Structure formats: C-alpha cells, structure tokens
Amino acid sequence: MDHHLATLNLKLITCLKSLTPCIFFFCFLGELVSTSCPLDITPPRVVVRFGDSLSANCTSSSNQTEGMGWECSYGGVDFIYGVSSLPFKIDSVPEWEIGPMCYVNLHDGDQCVEVLPVTVYKMPDSVSLKNLSTVEEGQQFAIQCDVVNVAPARNLSVLWHKGNYIMKSETFDESSPSPVSKSSVLTLTAHRDDDGAEIRCEAKLNLWPQEQGPPPVRSENLEMTVGSEISLNCTARGNPIPSYHWEFPNFTQVWNRSHDVNLPILTASSKFPGVYTCTASNSQGTVTKYFIITEAPRKFLAVH
Numbered sequence: 001m002d003h004h005l006a007t008l009n010l011k012l013i014t015c016l017k018s019l020t021p022c023i024f025f026f027c028f029l030g031e032l033v034s035t036s037c038p039l040d041i042t043p044p045r046v047v048v049r050f051g052d053s054l055s056a057n058c059t060s061s062s063n064q065t066e067g068m069g070w071e072c073s074y075g076g077v078d079f080i081y082g083v084s085s086l087p088f089k090i091d092s093v094p095e096w097e098i099g100p101m102c103y104v105n106l107h108d109g110d111q112c113v114e115v116l117p118v119t120v121y122k123m124p125d126s127v128s129l130k131n132l133s134t135v136e137e138g139q140q141f142a143i144q145c146d147v148v149n150v151a152p153a154r155n156l157s158v159l160w161h162k163g164n165y166i167m168k169s170e171t172f173d174e175s176s177p178s179p180v181s182k183s184s185v186l187t188l189t190a191h192r193d194d195d196g197a198e199i200r201c202e203a204k205l206n207l208w209p210q211e212q213g214p215p216p217v218r219s220e221n222l223e224m225t226v227g228s229e230i231s232l233n234c235t236a237r238g239n240p241i242p243s244y245h246w247e248f249p250n251f252t253q254v255w256n257r258s259h260d261v262n263l264p265i266l267t268a269s270s271k272f273p274g275v276y277t278c279t280a281s282n283s284q285g286t287v288t289k290y291f292i293i294t295e296a297p298r299k300f301l302a303v304h
C-alpha cells in the first residue's frame with residue numbers, strides 16, 4: 001500500500017512538472033474509474049488572481065475510505081488517515097500554473113484522483129492605442145491596441161469600439177499561462193461620417209459568466225479627424241501658356257498663402273462650400289470655369 005501510494009505521488013509530482021498531457025492522462029484515468037471514484041471537489045473549478053488566496057474542499061462519499069491527501073507543486077496536504085473530507089488552501093497563489101489534485105485511498109487498495117482545474121489570471125498593466133494620425137477620407141489607415149502583461153492570453157478578447165458599436169473583436173492563440181503582451185490592429189477606411197467619431201479598445205478576460213469578474217480595461221478615446229480634400233482642375237491648353245486666376249468664398253481660410261493663385265489645380269476643403277471661379281488667360285483670350293462645391297466633396301459640379 002505504501003509503495004503504491006509512493007508511486008502515485010511520484011507520478012503526480014512528475015505530472016505537475018510536465019503539464020497538460022499528464023493532466024489529460026489523469027482526467028482520462030478519472031473517467032475510466034469514475035463510476036467508482038467517490039471524490040467530489042467544491043468548487044469544481046477555480047479562477048483566481050495571481051497572489052490571491054485559493055481554497056477548495058475534497059470529499060469522499062465512499063464508506064471504504066481509508067484516507068485522503070492533496071498533491072500540488074505548492075501547498076499540498078500530506079495523506080491523512082481516517083478522514084473523508086480534506087480542505088486545500090493557499091494564502092497567496094505564487095505560480096501561473098498549478099494543478100492541485102485530491103486523492104483517496106480505499107480499504108481494498110484502490111486509489112483515485114480528482115484534479116481541481118485552476119486558472120490564474122492577471123488584468124493588463126495598460127491598454128493603449130497608437131498610430132492614429134490625421135486620416136484622409138477614402139484612405140485606409142491602421143490603429144494598434146497594445147495590451148501589456150495579461151494572463152492567460154488565451155482567454156483574452158480585445159474589443160474595438162466606435163462610439164457605441166463594436167467594430168471588431170480579436171482573440172489570441174496563446175499557450176503561455178504567464179503574462180504576455182498582445183496587440184490588435186484595426187484597419188479602417190475613413191468616411192466623412194467618421195469625422196469626430198471616438199474609437200477605443202478594451203481588453204477583457206473571458207473567465208466568468210457575463211458581468212462577473214473585474215471590469216474590462218479600456219484604452220483612452222481617440223477622436224477621428226477626417227480630412228476631406230478635393231482637387232479642382234482648371235488646366236487649360238494654350239499658346240502662350242495660360243496663367244490662372246482663382247476666386248472663391250472665404251478666400252483667406254481656404255488659401256492663405258497668396259492672393260494671386262496662379263496654379264491650374266487647386267486643392268480645397270469641403271468645409272468651405274461655395275462657387276469657385278477659375279480664369280485661364282493668355283494673350284489670345286480668356287476662359288472661365290466654375291466649380292460649385294457642396295457639402296459632399298465628391299459631388300461637385302463643373303460648369304463651363
């Protein structure tokens with residue numbers, strides 16, 4: 001019996017060091033003998049913050065129970081004869097992966113093991129946005145959300161919000177149970193309706209039923225500024241080469257470099273609607289072209 005127990009203990013310790021495959025082995029073993037394994041752990045699984053306390057209780061329902069113990073890389077409880085329930089407690093969870101296992105010895109020499117699945121988590125140190133510059137209407141641009149030091153990243157979601165809408169949500173394939181940093185990139189095409197829209201990202205650990213657990217960590221808000229510009233092309237052919245003269249409303253706001261704009265192509269902002277007049281002239285004559293800019297910059301009219 002003692003030899004048997006020692007072998008089991010040795011296996012358990014080996015398993016705690018070599019992680020998942022062995023845990024699966026024990027789950028499998030547990031399933032094989034489940035009809036006769038009388039162990040019940042409450043709670044059946046634990047989600048605990050790194051450094052917080054953890055406690056559970058293992059109970060044997062068999063009247064053949066000889067004794068019980070808890071195996072764990074930290075905080076194990078030595079085999080105790082004559083008990084049919086045994087608590088397990090750690091004051092401060094010191095590791096990112098622990099797999100406490102409760103075992104029972106029965107009078108007939110059988111043993112069985114139950115694993116208490118533990119998820120150790122840590123909320124991110126920071127969540128921040130970067131790479132948003134002034135964007136051009138109709139152009140793609142990218143924003144990156146950096147989530148620093150979060151665990152376990154396999155249970156992380158990064159949610160992208162624009163105002164009240166969720167535009168994108170990303171999860172990560174990550175096996176490390178200890179803290180890692182993750183980034184999510186949002187690619188967008190700016191539309192004029194986006195001018196003034198607020199974008200933020202949010203890091204959330206999906207470890208609890210909805211609304212339970214700590215609140216998601218939010219980035220700052222970024223306000224989008226959509227620069228919508230249009231080109232007015234007044235290029236005229238002529239010999240000698242024509243010179244140009246422009247007239248338009250809000251002259252100084254639109255074009256404050258020079259009053260004598262002698263260029264065939266003018267870049268204007270739709271923030272200044274109105275009638276733009278271009279005159280091309282040379283010694284042979286004068287041609288005038290009118291541009292009417294409305295609120296929508298792509299729907300301007302050219303009138304000859």
Ligand SMILES: *[C@@H]1O[C@H](CO)[C@@H](O)[C@H](O)[C@H]1NC(C)=O
Nearest residue numbers: 056057058059085086087088
């Ligand atoms: C563990 O469970 C047993 C059986 O339900 C109960 O009698 C005992 O008080 C519990 N121990 C702790 C520490 O909760």
Ligand SMILES: *[C@@H]1O[C@H](CO)[C@@H](O)[C@H](O)[C@H]1NC(C)=O
Nearest residue numbers: 047119152154155206207208
């Ligand atoms: C964490 O993520 C893994 C992989 O996606 C999943 O199997 C597991 O159930 C999640 N943990 C919790 C506590 O929801």
